[in-house]
Each structure stands twice: as structure tokens, then as C-alpha cells.
Amino acid sequence: MTYRITWKESDNQRGLDRRIAVLEDGQGGCVEVWPALGFNAYRWAVKVGDTTHELLYADPKLFEDGRPTRSGIPILFPFPNRIRDGKYTWNGKSYQLPLTGDGGKTAIHGFACRVPWRVIDEGADKNSAWITGEFQISKDDPASLAVWPADGRLRVTYRLLANRLCIEATVDNPSAESLPFGIGYHPYFALVPFGGEEALVRAPATELWVLEQNLPTGERSANLGHRDLRAARSIAGLSIDDVLSDKSTLVDSATGYKLLGSIRRASTRMQLLVSASGEFREVVVFTPPHRQAFCIEPYTCTTDAINLHARGIDAGLHVLPPGEEPWQGHVQCAFQPAQG
Numbered sequence: 001m002t003y004r005i006t007w008k009e010s011d012n013q014r015g016l017d018r019r020i021a022v023l024e025d026g027q028g029g030c031v032e033v034w035p036a037l038g039f040n041a042y043r044w045a046v047k048v049g050d051t052t053h054e055l056l057y058a059d060p061k062l063f064e065d066g067r068p069t070r071s072g073i074p075i076l077f078p079f080p081n082r083i084r085d086g087k088y089t090w091n092g093k094s095y096q097l098p099l100t101g102d103g104g105k106t107a108i109h110g111f112a113c114r115v116p117w118r119v120i121d122e123g124a125d126k127n128s129a130w131i132t133g134e135f136q137i138s139k140d141d142p143a144s145l146a147v148w149p150a151d152g153r154l155r156v157t158y159r160l161l162a163n164r165l166c167i168e169a170t171v172d173n174p175s176a177e178s179l180p181f182g183i184g185y186h187p188y189f190a191l192v193p194f195g196g197e198e199a200l201v202r203a204p205a206t207e208l209w210v211l212e213q214n215l216p217t218g219e220r221s222a223n224l225g226h227r228d229l230r231a232a233r234s235i236a237g238l239s240i241d242d243v244l245s246d247k248s249t250l251v252d253s254a255t256g257y258k259l260l261g262s263i264r265r266a267s268t269r270m271q272l273l274v275s276a277s278g279e280f281r282e283v284v285v286f287t288p289p290h291r292q293a294f295c296i297e298p299y300t301c302t303t304d305a306i307n308l309h310a311r312g313i314d315a316g317l318h319v320l321p322p323g324e325e326p327w328q329g330h331v332q333c334a335f336q337p338a339q340g
Contacts, residue, residue: 001025001026001027001126001162002025002026003023003024003025003026003124003125003126003127003128003129003160004023004024004026004124004129005021005022005023005024005122005123005124005129005130005131006021006022006024007019007020007021007022008020008022010034010063011063012063012064013063013064013065014037014063014064014065016034016036016037016116017035017036017116018036019035019036020032020033020034021033021034021035021119021122021131023124023129023130023131023158023160024129024160025129025160025161025162027047028045028047028052029045029046029047029052029160029162029163030043030044030045030160031043031044031045031158031160031165033131033133033158035116035117035118035119035133036116036117037062037068037116038068038074038075038112038113038114038115038116038117039075039112039117039133039135039156040068040071040072040073040074040075040113041056041072041073041158041165041167042056042058042062042071042072042073043056043058043072044056044165044333046163046335048163048270048335053193053270053335054190054192054193055189055190055193055272055333055335056071056072056073056187056188056189056190057071057072057188057189057190057191057288057292057293058071058072058188059071068113068114069108069109069113069114069186070188070288071188072187072188073167073185073186073187073188074109074113074185074186075112075113075135075154075156075183075185076109076110076112076113076182076183076184076185076186076299077110077111077112077113077135077152077154077171077181077182077183077184078110078111078112078137078148078152078154078179078180078181078182078183079107079109079110079181079182079301079305079306080109080110080182080183080184080186080284080297080299080300080301080303081108081109081184081214081243081284081299081302081303081304082101082102082106082107082108082214082215082303082304083097083106083107083108083304083306083307084106084215084304084307085099085105085106086098086099086100086106086107087307088306088307088310089310090149090180090306090310091149091177093149095147095148095149096147097147098147102214106214106215109184109186111135111137111141111144111148112135112140112141112154113186114141115135115140115141116140117133117134117135117140118133118134118135118139118140119131119132119133119134120132120133120134120155121157127161128159128160128161129159129160130157130158130159130160131157131158132155132156132157133155133156134153134154134155135153135154135156136151136152136153136154136174137151137152137153138151138174138175149177149178149179149180150173150175150176150177150178150179150180150322151173151174151175151179152171152172152173152175152179152181152320153171153172153173153174154169154170154171154183155169155170155171156168156169157169163334163335163336164332164333164334164335165332165333166330166331166332166333167185167330167331167332167333168328168330169183169328169329169330169331170326170327170328171183171318171320171326171327171328172320172326172327173320173321173322173323173324174322175322176322177322178319178320178321178322179319179320179321179322180306180309180317180318180319181317181318181320182299182300182301182305182316182317182318183299183300183329184284184297184298184299184300184301185297185298185331186284186295186297187274187295187296187297187333188288188293188295189263189272189293189294189295189296190292190293191235191263191291191292191293191294192292193265193270193272194263194264194265194268194270194272195265195267195268196235196291196292197234197235197236197291198234198235198236198265198266198267199234199235199263199264199265199294200232200233200234200235200263200264200265200266201229201232201233201235201238201261201262201263201285201294201296202229202230202231202232202233202261202262202263202264203229203230203244203260203261203262203283203285203296204229204230204246204259204260204261205229205230205244205245205246205260205283206222206224206230206245206246207220207221207222207224207244207245207246208220208221208224208227208242208243208244208245209242209243209244209245209282209302209303211242211243211303214241214303215303215304216243216302216303216304216308216315218308218311218313220245224244226238226240227240227242227244227285229244229261229285232262232264235287235291235294238287239287240285240286240287241284241285241286241287242284242285242286243282243283243284243299243302243303244282244283244284244285245281245282245283245302246258246260246281246282246283255275255332256277256330257275257276257277257330257332258275258276258277258278259273259274259275260274260275260276260280260283260296260298261273261274261283261285261296262274262296263294263296264338268338269337269338270335270336270337270338271335271336271337271338272333272334272335273332273333273334273336274296274298274331274332274333275331275332275333275334276298276329276330276331276332277328277329277330277331279300279327279328279329280298280299280300280329280331281299281300281301281316282298282299282300282301282302282316283296283297283298283299284296284297284299285297298331299316300316300318300329301315301316301317301318302315302316305317
């Protein structure tokens with residue numbers, strides 16, 4: 001394969017930088033990343049034989065006024081999902097976040113997905129093509145620094161390999177205060193390559209967070225009910241928006257990742273596998289109302305983790321003191337033949 005990275009321009013009605021990075025594998029596969037819209041990888045195509053499979057769903061209004069959290073792979077930082085009433089207390093100080101979710105009832109999906117990122121590296125070699133973006137609260141969304149306890153710097157690399165897309169993240173703390181954070185990805189995997197409603201989905205997690213109005217009570221339950229995806233199930237009729245949990249850090253010795261979920265079509269041998277390093281212990285599974293996609297979302301913590309943490313609940317929240325070694329975590333998406 002001959003990997004390369006090029007740039008193109010796409011008009012948009014948002015007033016954002018038009019430049020789009022295109023990672024190519026030389027065989028018809030590519031990833032397109034829009035740095036100005038939260039460093040969103042909104043397109044991932046894989047060519048198998050004579051067929052090009054479009055594996056990500058993008059809102060038709062992405063370049064107009066569509067929400068940036070409803071296309072491609074939104075990056076959720078410094079918190080994924082919701083914070084109850086947008087309120088929390090940290091080290092004795094109370095904070096009120098902008099109410100961006102649920103019709104103004106919650107704060108949702110952090111800051112990084114809605115603002116332009118800076119590209120700090122790009123390249124290609126015989127094995128892959130990559131691009132690295134950086135988001136720092138104080139530099140790229142300074143207004144949000146007043147509503148978060150510390151500055152945080154996130155670097156994300158998208159790396160295109162043969163039939164694989166790797167997402168490599170590093171978080172460090174450039175401030176003088178400890179940084180609480182979580183990171184999540186919200187990929188919208190297009191169902192067209194898997195036959196739409198014929199698609200089979202699977203997530204091997206063994207328990208879930210009990211939710212009330214999409215917010216965790218603090219309880220976890222092994223009674224998965226209709227959310228039990230340990231055996232592959234048809235997407236037809238499935239309506240789900242839940243946080244599944246697997247605190248195990250066991251990973252495959254060959255890959256260094258653990259399986260979070262998969263999508264496949266019963267009548268074909270191709271499947272999409274979503275795996276991650278052990279730092280991603282939660283996974284949100286979500287059926288968008290338009291039913292053109294299914295979301296398998298790797299999270300390092302659950303919804304409302306900063307408030308659960310204050311109650312003494314292990315919600316997966318990371319706290320990075322100033323000067324400490326950066327946190328790292330990796331996610332891998334692979335499109336490959338199914339076994340068995």
C-alpha cells in the first residue's frame with residue numbers, strides 16, 4: 001500500500017476553516033478529518049475487492065448547521081455524556097456549566113467537540129497515514145476555563161492502516177491544579193454496509209449503569225434485560241441508549257486491546273470490531289432515532305462521573321495532578337472477515 005495525506009477544501013455555512021485532511025491507503029480506502037469542527041473524522045471508507053464500504057454516518061447538514069455531535073466521530077472531553085443540571089462541586093468550589101443537552105437541562109459532551117483544533121503533526125510511511133490534533137481548554141476554548149477546575153490538553157492521532165482506524169489519545173495537565181477528566185468517542189457507524197435493519201450488534205459487557213432520565217443513579221446491575229448484547233442481536237426493533245460497564249482490564253495479548261463491541265451482517269462475512277486499551281472501561285450503546293447508524297462509544301468513565309466521584313462512587317473519573325506523566329489510551333476500529 002502507498003499511504004499518503006493530502007488536503008482538500010469543502011465549503012461550509014458555519015464560517016469555519018474549509019480545510020479537510022484526507023488520509024489515504026492507496027487502495028481506495030480513506031479517512032477524512034475536519035480539524036475546525038472538533039477534529040471530527042466524519043468519513044472512513046474501506047475498499048474490499050471492488051466494493052467501497054462507507055463505515056461512518058455523517059449528517060447531511062454537517063457542513064451547514066447540523067450538530068457536531070451527530071456525525072462521524074465526535075471527541076468528548078473533558079467529560080463524555082451528561083453532567084446533571086450542568087452542576088458539580090470540586091475542591092469546595094461550585095461550578096455551573098453551559099446547559100447544552102436535553103433541551104437545556106444538562107451539560108453534555110464536554111468542550112472539545114464544538115471548537116476548532118490545531119493540527120500539530122501529519123505524515124505517512126509504508127505502514128500508515130496519520131494526523132495529530134491538539135485541543136487545550138485555555139487556548140482553544142478559553143471561556144470554558146472558568147467552568148472547569150484546571151486546564152487540560154488533549155492530543156489525538158487518527159492513524160489509518162490496512163482496513164483499520166486507530167485513535168490514539170494523550171492527556172496532560174499544564175496547570176497548577178489537579179485535572180479531573182474523562183474522554184469518550186461517539187462514533188456513528190453507518191448501517192448500510194451491514195444491511196441496515198439486518199445488522200447484528202454485539203457488546204460483551206456484563207453489567208450496566210442504572211439510569212434515570214439518562215443519568216446514572218450510582219448503581220450498577222448485572223440484570224441487563226433488553227440491553228444484553230453479549231450474544232449478537234438484530235438491530236431491527238432495538239432501541240437502546242445505555243452505559244454498559246466492564247471494569248476488566250484484560251486485553252488480547254496479540255493486539256493489546258479488549259473488544260467493546262461489533263457490528264456485522266449475518267449474510268456476509270465482514271464485520272466491524274471496536275476495541276480499546278484497558279483505560280476504556282465503559283461503552284455507550286445507542287440507536288439514533290434515524291436508525292441509519294449504530295453507536296458503540298468507548299468511554300473512560302460513565303455519565304456524570306464528576307458528581308458520582310464526589311459521592312465516593314468509582315465512576316472512572318481520572319484525576320491528573322500537575323506535573324504527572326500524561327495519560328494515554330487507544331481505540332481501534334477494524335473492518336475484517338467474521339470468524340465462525
